[in-house]
Amino acid sequence: MKTDLKKLIPAYSATKGRFSLLTVPPMQYLMIDGKGDPNTAQAYKDALSTLYPVAYKLKFFSKGVLARDYGVMPLEALWWAEDMDSFTSARDKSLWSWTLMNMVPEWLTQEHMEAACRSVADKGAAPAVDALRLESLEEGLSVQTLHVGPYDDEGPVLDEMHNRFIPEHSLAMAGRHHEIYLGDPRRTAPDRLRTILRQPVVRTAD
Numbered sequence: 096m097k098t099d100l101k102k103l104i105p106a107y108s109a110t111k112g113r114f115s116l117l118t119v120p121p122m123q124y125l126m127i128d129g130k131g132d133p134n135t136a137q138a139y140k141d142a143l144s145t146l147y148p149v150a151y152k153l154k155f156f157s158k159g160v161l162a163r164d165y166g167v168m169p170l171e172a173l174w175w176a177e178d179m180d181s182f183t184s185a186r187d188k189s190l191w192s193w194t195l196m197n198m199v200p201e202w203l204t205q206e207h208m209e210a211a212c213r214s215v216a217d218k219g220a221a222p223a224v225d226a227l228r229l230e231s232l233e234e235g236l237s238v239q240t241l242h243v244g245p246y247d248d249e250g251p252v253l254d255e256m257h258n259r260f261i262p263e264h265s266l267a268m269a270g271r272h273h274e275i276y277l278g279d280p281r282r283t284a285p286d287r288l289r290t291i292l293r294q295p296v297v298r299t300a301d
Contacts (some may be wrong), residue, residue, distance in 0.1 A: 132188035152211040228253035239293040270295030
């Protein structure tokens with residue numbers, strides 16, 4: 096039986112028009128770091144071309160060798176910049192840094208990941224395989240919501256999250272902006288794209 100990790104982990108669910116406060120459990124991800132406009136940067140294209148071949152190799156290894164099948168998880172990314180206005184009002188993508196991620200279940204190990212990388216690299220795929228790593232991320236207390244629509248329309252939602260909801264609830268931002276892409280932009284109209292927007296936070300004194 097295939098495990099649907101999205102249904103098992105509440106952090107992969109959010110509601111449009113509502114900011115929710117939740118505790119995100121520690122999870123492990125395939126990760127690749129980079130910088131620049133995701134629409135034009137070659138590093139971003141190379142990261143995508145590496146992440147998913149390895150993710151699917153791990154999935155088929157898990158199913159065939161470990162007898163533990165699961166659905167490959169959606170693309171995720173951490174985003175940051177020296178001036179966070181570049182995400183909200185300015186939206187200057189050339190200033191963005193990012194970590195592309197794909198969550199993999201805890202029963203897969205570093206050795207499994209390295210074997211998958213070797214297998215994919217031997218076939219001439221995965222141009223950024225040397226930059227790929229398997230790493231745990233613990234975000235803990237976080238605010239998140241669901242954005243429906245083009246990625247470039249996220250600015251007002253993030254502005255409201257950062258500058259209204261978080262301070263009004265005696266919280267402060269404590270980690271990198273996190274996005275989970277529930278739709279495939281190659282197959283989905285921009286106005287129907289679904290993206291979870293997440294911000295780790297800490298409680299402040301009232």
